[in-house]
Amino acid sequence: MAVFTAIGDAELRRWLADYSLGDVLSFEGIASGIENSNFFLTTTAGAYVLTIFEKLAAHELPYYLELMRHLASHRVPVPDPIPRRDGALFGLLAGKPASIVTRLAGRAQLAPDARHCTEVGTMLARAHLAGRDFALAQPNLRSLDWWLSVAPALHTHLSPAERRLLDAELATQQAFFASADYARLPGGPCHCDLFRDNALFVEDDHAPPRLGGFFDYYFAGNDKWLFDLAVTANDWCIDLANGALDAVRLDALLRAYQAVRPATTDEARHWPTMLRAAALRFWVSRLYDFHRPRAAALLTPHDPGHFERILRERIAHPPTRPLTA
Ligand SMILES: Nc1ncnc2c1ncn2[C@@H]1O[C@H](COP(=O)(O)OP(=O)(O)OP(=O)(O)O)[C@@H](O)[C@H]1O
Ligand SMILES: N[C@@H](CCO)C(=O)O
Incomplete structure (x- = not known):
């Protein structure tokens, strides 16, 4: 409750x-x-x-x-x-x-197909473009600086293999975030947490699903648009059992997104690394939530292992269909 x-x-x-x-x-x-x-x-x-x-x-x-x-x-x-x-x-x-x-119309669709991913891709790109003239700015508070700040406290809870993965990925992402290519990636206000349970669809048997809207903007922040897209792909376009990307849903998401806002060459090149950054973001936050003492221990924290699997999967199998500019 x-x-x-x-x-x-x-x-x-x-x-x-x-x-x-x-x-x-x-x-x-x-x-x-x-x-x-x-x-x-x-x-x-x-x-x-x-x-x-x-x-x-x-x-x-x-x-x-x-x-x-x-x-x-x-x-x-x-x-x-x-x-x-x-x-x-x-x-x-x-x-x-x-x-x-x-109140938005519709219900969450926890088993999305390509049609839902198309709706999400179109609206995510529209939201990015609409945010360009937003007057306020606040960084994504759950980005690299935060991952680095909580990593030492997480170490004691990790196995040696998990610790190696965390440290190696943090080093990879630090180098990426410090690069000139990264600085050139376009960005602005991002949702930063656009999971299946943060969108609603109006569905009936006679028409394609229609997006009711996105909600839960309380992790939003200014970030790279590619990060927002990667967070979204890592939840909407995967096989939940193993974290592998689903080619059909991913293709639908990326096509729809890029029909509104085509990716730049830098974005296309760094898509695989950004998918890893987005996986690391939620592995770290879920570890943090899982291990920190909770006053309201009434609620089951999300499983960090899910995002550890996704991260390992993105490292071992970068997407075979890269974003095309
Ligand atoms: N504007 C809205 N329109 C329709 N339904 C909404 C709206 N905001 C929230 N809801 C419903 O309320 C539920 C709870 O909201 P939400 O997921 O934002 O909870 P929370 O505790 O604020 O955040 P978290 O998702 O981080 O737990 C949602 O699953 C959704 O069904
Ligand atoms: N979407 C986050 C929870 C924070 O809203 C997660 O699944 O870890």
Whole structure:
């Protein structure tokens, strides 16, 4: 159950007085999710999601909420934060920052096929281009500097073989990130966590699946667009059992993405290394989450072994169909 903070009826109504959203028709906790308390809220004005931020502090929210607002205003389907009467995109509820965003249509598709990957590729490229004139900037806080900072604490939990893999890959990525080629890679605001469970699709038997939108922008940051694409490919276009890339889904993702934003020559050349960087990112964060003492030990952390397998797989078998510029 991922409602960490319960909200009473009277408290909700008091809080909603700061919004122009009409009367409450329904309000229910959302069971999934591990970071925040989320609720579906329906009012006479529409359907929304209310999020109480359990970890992020108020000063950390503007980048994420303003980015979602910016993308939504460029017709990228993402939750659009609803301003309060005073214009603020969040307020305090039960002593924690909280916001209301529009509810996207659809359901998560955890077994995507090429059609879903095409939808995701098109919209990811559109989101990248739409982010170009976003005024705020914040680096991806889960990038190389963070991997390097937590690696020493992870060492004690790793086998000698895992330690060798971690150290060797960190060295590879440090050299890559320091290169002139890397500096030339284009970038901007990125989702940085676009997994299957962070997109919704409207599906019925009579029409191709249609993307309802991307959500969970709370790991977003400015990064290389190629990194975002690699994170996405490493989740949407793999055989979950062994981490191997699925040629059909990968092809669909890359074609659709590049129909909107063609890759540069540098991006094409460094695609295999970026797929490794994206795998390392989640191996490190999952190790970190797995081994750090958790106050709320109610929730099962994600399996780090999954991304260790993906990383080994990307090293042993770089993609046979590289990005073409
Ligand atoms: N704007 C939205 N529109 C429709 N459904 C949403 C929206 N935001 C969240 N949801 C639903 O709420 C669920 C929980 O949200 P989410 O995954 O963002 O949880 P979280 O705890 O904030 O993050 P995490 O994924 O890191 O655990 C999602 O699986 C999705 O079904
Ligand atoms: N997508 C991340 C969880 C953070 O949202 C993972 O699978 O490790």
